[in-house]
Amino acid sequence: MSIYKKLFEAKKEIGKISKDSTNPFFKSKYFDINGLLEHVEPILEKHGLLLLQPVIDGKVKTIICDVNNEDGKMDNVVSEMQLPNIQDPQKLGSAITYYRRYTLQSLLGLQAEDDDGNSAKKQLEKEKKQHTIKLLNGSKNLTELQTNYLSLSKQQQVANVSLKNELKIKLK
Secondary structure (H helix, E strand, O other): OOOHHHHHHHHHHOOOOOOEEEOOOOEEEEEHHHHHHHHHHHHHHHOOOOOOEEEEEEEEEEEEEEEEOOOOOOOOOEEEEEOOOOOOHHHHHHHHHHHHHHHHHHHHHOOOOHHHHHHHHHHHHHHHHHHHHHHHHOOOOOHHHHHHOOOOOOHHHHHHHHHHHHHHHOOO
């Protein structure tokens, strides 16, 4: 069986990974590297796959090797990320851990809820809504209100039609 078939079977068993740790600074959830390895490694081993995560030439590499390859060749798949130039050993250690987690997640295509991305998207939507309200409220006359309203996307126009109508009455 090829390494890709083995990975396919292992991925079906791994399933979704739940984020089990919280970053108190950013108030976001992530999966801890140790918890991730505890979940993933036994499944990979069951399928004759060995996980290695060396740091080579300033890069964190995640390598999955097929140790039971029938033709005797050592097949593997690799994901790698260049480490930033960090002089502080503690910060470098944190970066290595972070890159180990994400190269493994990327290599296996692991599904996890993206709390950081969702949080950033919500913040962006909030800021866009505040900007739209400020833009419309800043209209000094009906012509300016119409110009500002028409500068919005169709979605923003639909979301702000009642505000536009209130301002229209106020500016008459």
